[in-house]
Amino acid sequence: MPRNSKDSVIQKIARQAYVTFKNFNASAIGDNKTLLDSQGNLVSLLTEIRAADLNIAPRQSTDSKPDRTPPVTYMHICETDAFSMGVFLLKSGASIPLHDHPGMNGMLKVLYGKVSIRCFDKLEKPPDTENDTQFDPPLPAFQNDSLRxxxxxxxxxxxxxxGPCILTPEQDNLHQIDAVEGPAAFLDILAPPYDPDDGRDCHYYKVLQTVVGTDKKLEQHEEGEEMWLLEIPQPEDFWCGGEPYPGPAVSI
Structure with a gap:
């Protein structure tokens, strides 16, 4: 792909994302210098991007009464078979609930505001049915298959x-994103894109509290701590609307 020095930053990011992920093989990363260099170039470009590069202005908090407009909106930029890219905009106090990206890579770069991100890994060992773990509140038996x-x-x-927050199919793949101290927006790259027909569908989770230490809040959990997640339907208080992307056109 020829490069033009006058290309917009977002065009350069899109082309580099395609080069990085078009033949991505997670098991082949290892010491693959070419792939690691390609990822490094993409991270460098993402670090440079700012809201003004996409003709997006930071939005202000409002004191208006609660309404039924979406807490989160999405601006679609582009999608190929290798990756998708767009911008998520969060209202003040909004949260994208704990969710996963099965078999996918992700890169998230904040454009304005501040977000808090908690990342989880699933553990391969299945629920221990011999361990009489008790949850608070108690968990119905039929939900045992949804435990992780x-x-x-x-x-x-x-x-x-x-710099960008980076997730892989194996690490930091589940995460929750909360707007902190006002509205926020971030550029989001997923590779490959969601595709339910190919096993890449979004699942939502909540962190369960056990009877031991039930006064422990999620914010108080320590990194490296094991815990239980329960797969749940999409939370009723979360939905995502759409709005036009105002930035430079992108072609791949």
Missing amino acids: RSILRSTGEYSEDS
């Missing part, structure tokens, strides 16, 4: 001055 052991991998706050 997990580990809290990382927590952190990201702003426009931060």
